[in-house]
Amino acid sequence: MDRILQEPYAKAKKALKQFPNIGEPGAEKILLFCGVQAGLPLEWGGVRVLTRVGYGRAQKNYGVQYRSVQEALAGELPRDAESLARAHLLLREHGKTLCRNNGPLCHECPAADLCAYANK
Ligand code: SF4
Numbered sequence: 001m002d003r004i005l006q007e008p009y010a011k012a013k014k015a016l017k018q019f020p021n022i023g024e025p026g027a028e029k030i031l032l033f034c035g036v037q038a039g040l041p042l043e044w045g046g047v048r049v050l051t052r053v054g055y056g057r058a059q060k061n062y063g064v065q066y067r068s069v070q071e072a073l074a075g076e077l078p079r080d081a082e083s084l085a086r087a088h089l090l091l092r093e094h095g096k097t098l099c100r101n102n103g104p105l106c107h108e109c110p111a112a113d114l115c116a117y118a119n120k
Contacts, residue, residue, distance in 0.1 A: 037079070040087055046091030053111060054072075
C-alpha cells in the first residue's frame, strides 16, 4: 500500500483496481481516506442527495448520472483530503437518514431551502 500511495493518482487508482471487488469509486475512496485527494468520490446515497439538490441530472444509467454530478461539482470542491472525506461521510449519512431513496424527510432537512427537489 505504501508503494501504491507513492504513485501518481491515476496509476495508484489503477493499481488498487487490481484487487478483487475494488472498482473506480472504491479505489477513489481508499485514496481519499489515505489523504490523497482528486475530487469527491460518492456512494449512491451521496449521488442521490446531490442530484436532488441540483447537481447533475437523474439518469437511468448510474455511470452517466455519477459523471454528470461530478461535472456539476467541478470547481466547487474543497482542495484538502480531510474536507473531502468529511463531505463524503456527511453525504452518505444524509442519504441514509433524511434524503432516503423513498420518502425523503425534506421537512426535517437543513438543506431544504437550497434544494431543487424540496422547492419543486
Ligand atoms: S430537502 Fe429533501 S430532497 Fe433535498 S436534500 Fe433534503 S431531504 Fe433530500
